[in-house]
Amino acid sequence: MANLNLGTLPTNLPEELGPEKILIVSNPKTGMLGYLVIYNSARGIGKGGVRMASNLTLETVMLLAKTMTFKNAMAGLPFGGAKGGIVADPNDPNREAIIRSYAKELRNIIPNEYVFGLDMGLSESDAALVVDELGNNRLASTGKPKYMGGIPYDEEGLAGLGVVEGMQNSCQFIQGLTMPSSTISIQGYGAMGKAVAKYSTNRGAKIVAVSNMVRGESAKAIYNPKGIDLEKLNSLVTDASKSVTLYKDAEVLEGGEELFLDCDFVVPSAAGGVITKENVHRIQAKVLAEAANNPVTPEAQKMLDPNNTLYLPDFVINSGGVIAAYVEYINGTLDQAVERIRKTVPYNVERVLKEAIDNKVKTISEIRDIAERIAKDRVVKAMKAKGRI
Template sequence: MTDALSLVDDWGPEKIVVVSHRRTGMKGVLVIDNTARGVGKGGTRMSPHVTVGEVARLARVMTWKWASVDLFYGGAKAGIVADPTSPDKEAVLRAFARALSNEVPREYVMGLDMGLTENDAAVIQDELGDRGAAVGTPEHLGGVAYDKLGVTGYGVAEATDAAARYLGLPLGGSRVALQGFGAVGHAAAARFAELGATVVAVSTAKGALHEPNGLDVQALLAAREEHGDDFVNRHPEGTVLPAGQELTVDCDVLVPAALQDVISDETAHRIKAKLVVEGANLPTSPQAQEILAQRGIAVLPDFVANAGGVVAAAFAMDARYSGFRPHTPTIFQTISDRLRANAVVVMEEAKHRGTTPHIAGRGLAEERVRTAMQSKGRVPR
């Protein structure tokens, strides 16, 4: 069991709120990590396995992610211990929103993460009677349709292209392996194909599909639409592998875009890619990052690579009370500009400091957060 007080360090968390509701069985947690640069903003996830420690780690990632792309919101995250496929999902979600009515939206604005959909964001707004309570609502309610637009996956591919070029590894013709073909992975694959990369492996919870000569991404997207995660076992192309083996296939670029903690020390020794791009949050351990660095494999951190979602969320935050929808082409252009520039800055800083991109990138983000904390008198000037 996590001792919440043991999670506190020089950066946060500022507040941990654990809530429950007897009738629905709802249990959940909100972690507001650091609001020196603005109100807490981060996704809300629903899973039977949510823990306080997990949500706190993700809230910290959000602190660095907002600071890394130089947008003025604070790190926060929420989690609900429940099965997102349960028929009681809406009742649990409404109970969770009510329990946090003191914090939402004054201190924290809910968003989407694993297990929640655009309609769930609309339910939160409805329950609290406030359009500002959540972002990620359906487009017909004025929201930015993150998953439909594929903003996070698009940003992952844009950041990958910039980092690969910096390393002298043009993405055109490079072989890319993707772990995960959900909201992030499938959009990244589509953009990789547009940029001329060859996608040699993809995976879902049902297994992995590998074709050294390249998979037809459009055919994969159609198969996913028809069969869901099981498309990897039904597709006529490629060889089916057990889930997890896509991480160690022969490729130039590896993109873990599914779950956290998937690249262990042991896996890091077997990765064949020249560049690892963290499409998911926290997919590599610090020890694995060191091993990859020692092997000459660059790793583009999650708070840089998958920040397309937070850039889009910033537009959604601005539009919460507006009668106008955000301009979609502007969102995509801003994601491309910010993530490409940030990827190069972090890679250059890592080279200059002689350290890993994680440490270099976090150092830049920490500097911005520390400056904000000093200006507000939260730490000594």
């Protein structure tokens, strides 16, 4: 069994909005160790995907649960914020038993207080396992395969669609910038990164750099200022075991360097905390679009001038997946999910950026503060209505 890793937890818990519940579950037979944090349920049942990683900490899960609280509120969804985590390698040969035991240990929580969903390390087939383990209850999980009535938002790249909708809307705030003329560098070439690349190029943008990390190797990036042929790249990078360096018509860079290229959009789509106070001065892109959760540290946010690099906060633009999850939860369709994403994300981006311009903000942390205030006000309103404060 994995060792319990709490990380560095805040000393002032609970904070203003939460967390409401912190659960640590384990099963010695399968070696499963997992977390679930329900941060705030004032707006509804806790929602946020389950992440599977061998180095996962409770601190990370709690931060993501807080982010999901803001994300769901910002997207106008009747969900509270939560996040799950399984401390295991996604390639563990005992994977199915681990996922099933995680669901089983939370059988009194799912789906009455928390709805299972997908995050890094999990796929649609895992959602099917959870539904099966919990008595074939379709409400137990979202992200199910189509044949189970699900909306396969990873397969369709709906989170990436939302990011690109936000990116396109942001162009109006930078003179001369349009999606068809833009250049984009993407960190991470998993489900999110591939979707951002697909929907961007469908609108005429040029992908000049992408990166990924293959198990047992250091991260690598490829860069071609003339553009990367996505059809060719995708024929080579068919799964997580294939490096983007198989694509030969590009310069190979060390992983992380793709964040600091001279381009229109830089899109961190992998891990959190990759842009820090030590490297934020190297950002050259006109727009920093947070496809990943929390890729820019709070300290770095206070050092970046939005007049040089416009900032699109994670929970404002990467909500496409949870919007689709909600549409699936109410038994809606893929078309309805796409329509809702295309309306919601651009509206929120425009609202946040217009207020930022009106307030003459001087750092990107102030843009995030505006977005958090909008989301927080919605959560607090629900808490007051239910007599919680």
